[in-house]
Amino acid sequence: MHSFPKPAHDIVEKMRKAAAADPARAVALQGSPGANSHYAATQATADFLPLPCFSFEDALDAVKQDLAGCAIIPIENSQNGRVADIHFLLPESGLAIVGEYFMPITHALMAIPHEDGTLGPFDAAYSHPQALGQSRHFLRERGIVPLSYADTAGAAAHVAERGDPTIAAIAPKLAADLYGLQIAEDKVEDAHDNMTRFVILAKEALDPKSLGDETAMTTFVFEVKNIPAALYKAMGGFATNGVNMTKLESYQKGASFAATMFYADIVGTPGDPAVDRALEELAFHCKELRILGSYRQARARGTA
Numbered sequence: 606m607h608s609f610p611k612p613a614h615d616i617v618e619k620m621r622k623a624a625a626a627d628p629a630r631a632v633a634l635q636g637s638p639g640a641n642s643h644y645a646a647t648q649a650t651a652d653f654l655p656l657p658c659f660s661f662e663d664a665l666d667a668v669k670q671d672l673a674g675c676a677i678i679p680i681e682n683s684q685n686g687r688v689a690d691i692h693f694l695l696p697e698s699g700l701a702i703v704g705e706y707f708m709p710i711t712h713a714l715m716a717i718p719h720e721d722g723t724l725g726p727f728d729a730a731y732s733h734p735q736a737l738g739q740s741r742h743f744l745r746e747r748g749i750v751p752l753s754y755a756d757t758a759g760a761a762a763h764v765a766e767r768g769d770p771t772i773a774a775i776a777p778k779l780a781a782d783l784y785g786l787q788i789a790e791d792k793v794e795d796a797h798d799n800m801t802r803f804v805i806l807a808k809e810a811l812d813p814k815s816l817g818d819e820t821a822m823t824t825f826v827f828e829v830k831n832i833p834a835a836l837y838k839a840m841g842g843f844a845t846n847g848v849n850m851t852k853l854e855s856y857q858k859g860a861s862f863a864a865t866m867f868y869a870d871i872v873g874t875p876g877d878p879a880v881d882r883a884l885e886e887l888a889f890h891c892k893e894l895r896i897l898g899s900y901r902q903a904r905a906r907g908t909a
Contacts, residue, residue: 608659608755612784613637613762617657624656624673631656633667633676636733636756639780641710643758645803646677649706659755661691665698668808675703675807682710683800685738692856692868695897696826701810702898705822710799712736714743715761715786716773724789725773731760732775735801740775742795749773761786805900813874813899820902821874822851825884828858828866828893835890836867842886843871846879851906866893872906874899 609617616638624631632653634642643655656673658664667673680695681687695702712732718724729750730737737744737751744751754760754774761780764772773789774780781788804824813821829835843850852870873880875896888894 609637609657610759610762610766612765613657613759616783620655620657624654627654628672629674630654631667631673633658633664633673635659635661635664635678637758637762637780639758639761639777639783640756641708641777641801642677642679642756642803644777644779645679645706645708645801648708649677649704649803649805650675659759661694665694665700665806668700668806669698671808675805676700677706677803677805679735679801680804681802682735682739683798684794684796685735687854688735692826692854692866695804695806696895698806700806700808702804702824702900703807703809703811704805704900705903706803706805707904708801708803710739710794710801711777711792711797712740712757712775712794713778713781713788714773714775714790714793715778715781715788716764717768717770717785718787719770724770724787726771727773727789728771730773730775731763733757733760736775736794739794739796739799743793758783802904806898810896810898811900813876816874816899816901820872820905821899822870822872822902823874823880823899824868824870824897826866826868826893826895826897827887827891829890830892839887839890842883846883848873848879848883849906872902 632646633656636642664676668676731752731754757776758780760774761776762784764774765784849872854868858866
């Protein structure tokens with residue numbers, strides 16, 4: 606947590622001390638105070654203490670080390686796809702997904718003013734790669750160079766620390782208040798139906814039986830056997846058993862490009878006979894299958 610810019614570091618230290626006094630209530634999140642993950646935690650969890658962490662790995666480690674009761678992590682965005690590296694980090698963490706949360710995302714362009722009180726023009730803008738990707742047309746049209754930073758609010762703190770009126774940050778409006786910046790332009794995201802899905806992770810998985818009759822999701826990763834039509838055959842069990850698979854993404858395992866892992870979400874949980882049959886057939890065609898968690902569905906799939 607020592608890698609935050611100075612304007613954010615002092616706030617982080619206060620939050621860290623509060624979380625250390627009651628770690629069961631602490632929610633680990635990646636980014637500086639004021640980041641989207643911070644705001645998502647305020648909406649998705651009740652009576653919580655934020656524990657800002659510099660990286661996703663730090664946030665996951667905080668839960669594993671009992672510094673926080675859970676972590677909230679962005680996993681995908683409607684405009685810019687999955688968050689980089691997250692599919693590697695989730696299985697490696699050993700944590701379980703126990704919840705999900707969908708949050709509309711808006712970004713603001715913020716900076717310190719010139720001596721005459723004006724804002725801009727800007728040569729460059731710092732932000733998290735996801736936010737830069739979600740605002741790429743806005744930046745391109747204005748000739749602003751995108752510069753990557755670890756998180757959105759941290760980028761705002763960095764701009765405040767630099768004190769250069771020719772550079773800006775793309776971050777939530779809350780960050781401008783926290784770090785003494787002024788908003789040059791609001792809602793700079795390219796699409797105004799911009800949405801990010803977060804997952805909540807804990808050391809202990811939820812018992813699917815505890816979800817009762819609520820609509821629930823199950824997330825898992827798998828690697829099929831390296832034989833022709835293995836993926837086609839593995840997917841057949843979900844079709845024949847009427848299990849809705851809402852997401853299927855591939856990513857490479859290792860540097861050889863010989864092993865492909867798949868990340869999947871389905872509607873339903875183990876214990877449901879149809880899901881059990883589908884997973885059993887999947888396992889038959891797999892070299893590896895790992896359930897990452899079952900949890901309440903926060904947003905209906907397949908509807909507008």
